[in-house]
Amino acid sequence: MLEWLQRRPASDPYLCFGDRVWTYGDTLAEVRARLTDNWTVHAPSLAPDSVFTILAGLAGGGITVVDPDRRPGHGARGQAGDARLIVYTSGSGGSPKGVRLTMRNLEAAARGSVAHLGHGPEDRWLLCLPLHHVGGLSILVRTAYAGGSVEMLPGFNPAAAAEAMRGRVTVVSMVPTMLLRTLDHDPGPYEGLKAVVLGGGPIPDGLLERAAAAGVPALPSYGMTETFGQVATLRPGSPPDRRAHPLPGIGLRIEPDGRIAVSGDQVSPGYLGEPDRTDPWFVTNDRGEIDDEGAIRVLGRADAVIVSGGENVNPQVVETVLAAHPGAGESVVVGVPDEEWGMIAVCLYTGDATPDELAAWLRERVPRHHVPKRWLRVDAIPRAALGKPDRAAARRLAGG
Structure with a gap:
């Protein structure tokens, strides 16, 4: 992580929050001041201190457990293997699990995002998703890897999101409901947006077409905590479509029971307190179908x-x-x-x-x-x- 932050000129912006801008030089100083080799449990908020604490955890020799509920009994550090980050699943279908993520996982996720979406040093990514979820965390990592900047809001607000999308922001990550509410507040048209990555839930009928008419390039994506975010996203420039194309380095297949399986360097080695996976294919609880182009369409949760x-x-x-x-x-x-x-x-x-x-x-x-x-x-x-x-x-x- 330190190497990534050192690649950019110290005067380039990394984090924008309100009226304050932290350059890459400022960010390096904040991160170095927080470096630790300890096991740290952090309940993050959308605030600069949380950003620097998380980046320091990835840059140091310790392990950061991102846990808004501060669950007891995380176990001994030895259970984490070579993980640098522990992120809990949402638990929407059962009990949350602590996902072990290595720097190899994070770098693969960032590399695939850059190659697929084409974002770089000139881009600014809007962060309004929670930092206890990979949807928000991955923005920090992708941007540091690509050398771009992050514009962070203290929480999602349709008016603030619309204002940011009309400003310097070029890339956005949202759940579909967020985009719907943003367009309800300000129907556009918008200019200068490269990609609005949608994930985390079903997309209402008509939203993609409405977004396209407003100049919003909405790109459905598919990902999970176990892969540190997106493994498939609709290619930029595509017409409105619910499909998603696999990122470079990602393998996708459909199991005989209809569930989606994923392979690649993004896939976590396992859960906290459990042995490492031995099968390179991680079988999800999501049902899907893959077309002749290799694009995936998610049909819903198998357990739902x-x-x-x-x-x-x-x-x-x-x-x-x-x-x-x-x-x-x-x-x-x-x-x-x-x-x-x-x-x-x-x-x-x-x-x-x-x-x-x-x-x-x-x-x-x-x-x-x-x-x-x-x-x-x-x-x-x-x-x-x-x-x-x-x-x-x-x-x-x-x-x-």
Whole structure:
């Protein structure tokens, strides 16, 4: 990490936050002052001190555990192997796991991003994603590797994001809901944006086309904590598409059960407290399909599929279609046990529409067995890291 930071002229900007700019020289000084060989547990916020603490952890000989909940019992340092960073999964489908990430993983992720997206020293990346998730952390690493700069907000705000996207920023990472809210606040047109990388959740119908019309090059991506972010992203310059092309050095394949498997130097050696993986292919819990061009389309979580009366219900399909209904608000679909059907789909939603209205909307657009059998209006959808629906919590609310 120190080597990367030393490659750029000391006067070049690295971090912009509010009215303050830290050059590469400033950043090096802040990082060196924080170097440690210790095991450090850090609950980061979108603030300069967190940025420098994380970079120092990667530059020193210690191990940084990025953990907003400061969980006890991280275990002995020996469990981490050659990891330099421990990041917890969101736990959206179960208990969070500590992912061991090495500098080899991080450098491969940064190298692949530069090669695929083409960002470099002239680019500024907007950071408004949390730093306890790889979506935010990877921006710091990619930018330091490429020699560019980061414009960090203290949190996501549609007005602030829109202002940044109209300013010096050229690359952005967001979850789809963030982009939707930004365009609702300021529909554009925008100029000068190279890429807006979307990940972390399903993309509502029409969002990609709306973004393109506003001059926003929205690029769907696929990645995970275990690969330090994106392993596939739609190629820049492509027309609106939900597919994503693999980054250089990444292998993708579909397992016989439909799950996506990933290989390459980005893949973590394993989880905290568990042995190293021996299989070069990491099998995810995501379902997908790969076309003749090698591009991947993610179909949803394998462990989220609901088998109801012998039929498979894909929650992501239902949630994506509902997102286009003006009265649905936000939604999440989960399965709960049922004596007659084995499992039934229950939809939690925040909008003002009635269940009958939403069911009628779905019946016109999806197979009938995808229509939830129960509906529950809630004030807010339970969320995990990066704003992903917390399906375990939603299932409990639904009575499962």
